[in-house]
Structure formats: structure tokens, C-alpha cells
Amino acid sequence: MDENTKTETMDDFKDELEASFRTIHEGDILTGTVISVSEEEATLDLKYYAPGIIKVSEFSNDPDFSILENIHVGDSLEATVISRDDGEGNIQLSMREANDMLAWDKFKEYLDNETTLQVKVKESVPSGVVAYLDGIRAFIPASQLSLNYVEDTAPYIGKELDVRVITADPSKEKLVLSAKVVAKEKEIEERNHRISMIVPGSIMEGTVETLMPYGAFVNLGDGLSGLVHVSQICERRIGKPSEVLKEGQKVKVKVLNTDNSKISLSMRALEEEMVDTSAEEAESISDYTSNEAASTSLGDLLKNFKLN
Incomplete structure (x- = not known):
């Protein structure tokens, strides 16, 4: 073995040698690799x-923790020194002690x-x-379990929930979570997707659910509502929606746009289309009647005409 090989070998063990001679104190947080696991340790x-x-007993405060299920050979763990010699x-x-110290930084x-x-x-x-x-x-208040009011929390035992940390106070050891925040975001995301599927220009049916001074909100079903601005309710000028609409009334509306995940509707546009359609039909009937009259008149003239 040459000199270079001996140097490389010593360098390979340099960190291990220095680590073996370092001083360890109670309270230090050390990182180690699991080399064996049993039911006791x-x-x-x-x-x-x-x-x-x-x-x-020094792994977790979680009563459902299982050392054989949760800890494996090769895992890298952080732990606090509670005794230099057992x-x-x-x-x-x-x-458990290391986690109590480090976890709050993660929660933040x-x-x-x-x-x-x-x-x-x-x-x-x-x-x-x-x-x-x-x-x-961690504590999840009943008000933060769901989008809806939860009176009986017992059925939630054993359920897995997607949550967010909403309070993390290490001085009071207060950790509060919310499933409602996540559910609300999912609801908004799903609602926006449904709105994106609506094609402007579509004709829809709905129910007037709320009347405001500036317009009427129409429930279109599937959790969606749209606004008919007061200027879009009818052709004639009105001061407020309640002059021509009432809550619970069934109406047909035309989708103007879905900008910014809001549905803008119009009843006036349907009225205008009906007027245009009626005018076209009247013009068509007028043309047909005129031609019919000319044809009938010519027939009447020739009907009794005889040639010798």
C-alpha cells in the first residue's frame, strides 16, 4: 500500500475520529441513524x-404511535440527550423532547x-x-371542522382531515388547526371550475334569491349564482329590482360574461331578442301575405277566362 493510499484512508475516517472524541452534554440534540428496532427501543x-x-416511551406523545410501524432501520432521527450513560x-x-423543542419552528x-x-x-x-x-x-375547534355547523364531533373520531395551522404558540403550547380553511379553498376552486364551463351567450333558468338596490342575484343551481344588474332587468328604466321582480320568482336569463369568476346575467337581452325575432317574423309574414295576394289576384282574373 503506497503513501497516497494511507493518506486517503486516514482522511476517510477523519470526521468519524473527530466525532468520536467530541463532548456530548445532556440537553444536546443529536442526529443519528437507526441501526436496530425492537418493541422496547x-x-x-x-x-x-x-x-x-x-x-x-421517549418517541412520541401520540397514543397511537407504534415503534415497529413508524420507525425503520436506516431512518435519520433527531433526539435530545437525557443521559450520557444509561x-x-x-x-x-x-x-419526544427534541420534537417538543424543534416542532414549534416547523409549525411556524x-x-x-x-x-x-x-x-x-x-x-x-x-x-x-x-x-x-x-x-x-393539536386542537381543532368544532367551528373549524367543516364548512357547515358541526354539533356532534364524535363521528369525526378516526377520520383523516386536510388541515392548516392557524395558531402556533410555543409559550402556551397552543397548536390549533383548521379543516374549514382547506375545505373553503377547495369549494372555491370547484366553483370557479364550474363557472369556467359556462359559455357566455347561454340561456339559463334560475330563481331570484336576493334583491338588492343595484340588482338581483339569481340562483342557477349547482351552487352557482349570478347577478342581473338593475340596468339589465328590463328595457324600461326602473328605480329598483323589486318593482318588477320578487324573491323566489323563476326567471330566464342570458349569460353576458364570467369575468373574474363572477357570472353576469341579463333578462333585458332576452327581451330585446324576442322583440327582434317578432319583428323578423312580422316582416316575413308581411312579405308572404303580399306575394300571396298578388298570386291570388292573378288567379282570380284568369279563373273564369275562356278561349273559343
């Missing part, structure tokens, strides 16, 4: 002369970035439910 390679041990020469670690990022996360509801409590996010107990 996981063993970590810390790149140190002694391995790290995490007892199953009596058997191992460094005793707590992933989730809050700032409006990150959508998935949690499983564990229990029903007064005025809401409890779930666990990254091993930390």
Missing part, C-alpha cells in the same frame, strides 16, 4: 464511541407558508376534537 448510530438508545454504556435519548413555517397537512382525529373533546401533528397534541 431503537438503537442509533451517532458516529460516537457509544450508541444512542431511544426507549419506546447504565449499560449507551447514550439515552428522547425523540407551516403557518407562514399556509401548508396543507393531513392529520387523524384521535378524540372528541368539548367544543372540538384532538389530533396529533408531528407528535404534538
Whole structure:
């Protein structure tokens, strides 16, 4: 083996050698790789002369946590040193304590970035439910479970929900989540898609649901409503929609546009089209009658004419 090979070999072990001689203190947060897992504990390679041990009770606050299901050989974990010697020469670690310290920084990022996360509801409590996010107990108020009012939260136990962090206060250990925020965004996205499928110029039927001084809102079904501006209600000038419309009235409307995910409607346009159609029909009938009269008149003249 030449000198260069010996140098490269020593360099390869340089970091490991330095790490093995570093000083570890209680309270330090270390990163290690899982090298074995049992029902009672996981063993970590810390790149140190002694391995790290995490007892199953030191993994998570989540009552449904399973060490055999959630921890695997090769996983990289962060854990807090709770003892430099567990009596058997191992460094005793707590992933739960490290998570309690580090998780709040992640929660703040989730809050700032409006990150959508998935949690499983564990229990029903007064005025809401409890779930666990990254091993930390979180509260979801009943008012934040759904778009609709939720009186009985028990049926939510065991359900998986898409949520957002809406409060993350480490000083009070207060973590609050909302499924309603995510559901509202999905509803708006689906509504906008349905609106995009409506073709301007289409004729639709709907029900007047609200009368305002500036116009009438018409329920078109499928969760969609459109506005008939007061100037688009009829040809004649009116002061307010209630002069010619009433709530609950069935109407036909023409779609003017769907700009900015809003549906603009017109009843006046249909009136104008009916007038134009009537005028065209009248003109057509007039032409037909005129020709008919000329033809009949000529027939009458020749009907009794005889040639010898």
C-alpha cells in the first residue's frame, strides 16, 4: 500500500475520529441513524464511541404511535440527550423532547407558508376534537371542522382531515388547526371550475334569491349564482329590482360574461331578442301575405277566362 493510499484512508475516517472524541452534554440534540428496532427501543448510530438508545416511551406523545410501524432501520432521527450513560454504556435519548423543542419552528413555517397537512382525529373533546401533528397534541375547534355547523364531533373520531395551522404558540403550547380553511379553498376552486364551463351567450333558468338596490342575484343551481344588474332587468328604466321582480320568482336569463369568476346575467337581452325575432317574423309574414295576394289576384282574373 503506497503513501497516497494511507493518506486517503486516514482522511476517510477523519470526521468519524473527530466525532468520536467530541463532548456530548445532556440537553444536546443529536442526529443519528437507526441501526436496530425492537418493541422496547431503537438503537442509533451517532458516529460516537457509544450508541444512542431511544426507549419506546421517549418517541412520541401520540397514543397511537407504534415503534415497529413508524420507525425503520436506516431512518435519520433527531433526539435530545437525557443521559450520557444509561447504565449499560449507551447514550439515552428522547425523540419526544427534541420534537417538543424543534416542532414549534416547523409549525411556524407551516403557518407562514399556509401548508396543507393531513392529520387523524384521535378524540372528541368539548367544543372540538384532538389530533396529533408531528407528535404534538393539536386542537381543532368544532367551528373549524367543516364548512357547515358541526354539533356532534364524535363521528369525526378516526377520520383523516386536510388541515392548516392557524395558531402556533410555543409559550402556551397552543397548536390549533383548521379543516374549514382547506375545505373553503377547495369549494372555491370547484366553483370557479364550474363557472369556467359556462359559455357566455347561454340561456339559463334560475330563481331570484336576493334583491338588492343595484340588482338581483339569481340562483342557477349547482351552487352557482349570478347577478342581473338593475340596468339589465328590463328595457324600461326602473328605480329598483323589486318593482318588477320578487324573491323566489323563476326567471330566464342570458349569460353576458364570467369575468373574474363572477357570472353576469341579463333578462333585458332576452327581451330585446324576442322583440327582434317578432319583428323578423312580422316582416316575413308581411312579405308572404303580399306575394300571396298578388298570386291570388292573378288567379282570380284568369279563373273564369275562356278561349273559343
